Amino acid sequence: MAESIIKNVNILTMNADKDIIEKGVVVLKDNLIHDMGNEDLLSKYPSDNIIDGKNGILIPGMINTHTHASMVVFRSLGDDVPDRLKRYIFPLEKKLVNKELVYLGAKYGIIEMLLGGVTTFTDMYFFEDEVARAAKELGVRGVLGETIINFSSPDSEEPYGGLDYCEWFIEKWKDDNLIIPAVAPHAPYTNDKHHLQLANKLSEKYDVPLMMHVAEMGYEYDQCLEEYDMTPVQYLDSIGILSERFISAHSILVSDKDIDILEKRKVGISHNVGANSKGAKGVAPITKMYQKGMKLGLGTDGPMSGNTLDIVTQMSLVGKIHKLHNKDRSLFPASEILEMATIGGARVLNMDNEIGSIEIGKKADLVLFETDSINMQPLYDYYSVLVYSSNPSNVDTVIVDGKILVKNKKLVESNIMDKVKEQLKMIKNNILEVSKEL
Ligand SMILES: [Zn+2]
Structure with a gap:
């Protein structure tokens, strides 16, 4: 060529x-x-x-290291509900999430990411095969994890059914040039020790990423202290699942000792500052992580959490929130923030030899x-x-x-965009009706 x-x-x-x-x-x-x-x-x-x-x-190309793209169909619903995940999002998903919705939402979300300059995204959701299908059709790079969770979910009647789905999903996509399948246990508080270890084994068997929400919620932290007398990071380390394949989303409630553990295990950190600030969850101590040279990238979290899917918005927030929080305007010069958005994200995904910088031989x-x-x-x-x-x-x-x-600021295949917008319009009323019952 x-x-x-x-x-x-x-x-x-x-x-x-x-x-x-x-x-x-x-x-x-x-x-x-x-x-x-x-x-x-x-x-x-x-x-x-x-x-x-x-x-x-x-x-x-910018790298989104944590999202749930398909949730874009629910964006702006219940934004100010306290304890929203358990009270609102899980019940909403139970009623509405199916294959078709995941596929449509993924397409919409990926188009939004592409228009905002995201070329690789990291996703965890149900029916992740549908996200892979959408990503492949649009030509974007994706690191995609099937969710494993301790209750009946949209794609599995049985608790933890995601494990079987995940192995099938990995087998299907493991040799693809754009899609990297991954294992995604939801969080320490929605998985028991045994299943977390099984998820880690699966990730080890196929040498694929293991991604999880970690140290994000106050109740998660309290539960770990109460049950194990450990922080979430110390607990995950004690059961042997932290490694360089591990992508830790959020990592807000972490002590200095926890940061040392994450560094020692070469865990990648996905910093989701927009979602974390809107959810009033706290400011992740990324200054220490950056100074230690840890693998640190940016994520949007799902579009119900941060309401955007682009990394440009995140970059601005990283600068503003950390300078304000630490009362130090010299923190994180803009070049370091662009580093997190690009090569830093590639390091989190262990893909920095392929993507994340403009150098001869890279993708x-x-x-x-x-x-x-x-x-x-x-x-x-x-x-x-x-x-x-x-x-x-x-x-x-x-x-x-x-x-x-x-x-020229437009998707080259503009017909795909028109169709997806039209389809979203058709399901909007139904979603609104269901959401009113919650
Ligand atoms: Zn998330």
């Missing part, structure tokens, strides 16, 4: 030195970054297939921000403009695995 070229862009490589190439050129071949450098490269690669970046900012997952819009000027500092001034609607072009999926 002939090369395709992206020219006239300011490249934030996010490599180890955070090199920036102004008026840069990136050469793509097949699904990889084949070459990159300054404008001299244009004479080396005479190609008809040229994207003019119009002095925009080119960054590695061609790229996002181009236009700089023409009024909010993008003046442009003195690329990182600062991206983190604090930009919004998802400044994303102009998105490439995943060498394929252009978003161009």
Whole structure:
């Protein structure tokens, strides 16, 4: 296949030195970054297939390290209900979640992520095979975990039925080029020790990620202390399931000792600052984690929790909330926040040798921000403009695995988007009716 070229862009490589190439050129071949450098490269690669970046900012595709994309169909319902997960979300899902809804929601959610510059997303939900199907059809990269939980769920009559589904799901997708199947026990308080260990065994057997909500809820923390006289992190370590395959979402209620354990076990941390602040759950101590060089990425959590699926919004919140919380405006310069959104997320997923930075030989997952819009000027500092001034609607072009999926701010296959919007309209009234009964 002939090369395709992206020219006239300011490249934030996010490599180890955070090199920036102004008026840069990136050469793509097949699904990889084949070459990159300054404008001299244009004479080396005479190609008809040229994207003019119009002095925009080119960054590695952003990585959402924790979400439940399909829940977008419920977004804005019951936003201010206290103890919402148990009182509202679980009953709502019990009544409404089925294969079709998961597939439709995943499609909608993935489209929203793509338009906001997310090229890899990490998901945990029921009927995860439907999420994989939607991701594959849209061409996005996904690390997708089937939920394992101690009660009857939408895709399994029996408690913990997710374990069998999960093994079938892993077998089905394990050799795919875009989908990485994973095991997703919901949380320490919705799984017993035996099933957590079985989930870990499954993850070990297939060498796939094990992802879980950890140290997120006050009642989870209290329950662990009461039953085991340990914090949630210490409990999970005591049963032997923390490893470098483990992705810990939230990790808010963690002590210094817990952070040491997470570091020692090389656990990846998904920081969900938007969802955590809206849910009044607390501020995860990521300053310490970042200083220790731990694997740290950003997540949106489900769209009922954070109400957005893009990482651009998260970046701005990371800066603002941690500076405020620590009363220190020098914390987390914008370049470090973009690091969490890109290569940091790739480290969490153990995929940093493939994605997360713009370097020769890596997968061609790229996002181009236009700089023409009024909010993008003046442009003195690329990182600062991206983190604090930009919004998802400044994303102009998105490439995943060498394929252009978003161009001129629109999904290239626009008919898919129209259809999905139409289908969502059709089920909206039913969802509203059911939600009123809760
Ligand atoms: Zn979550």
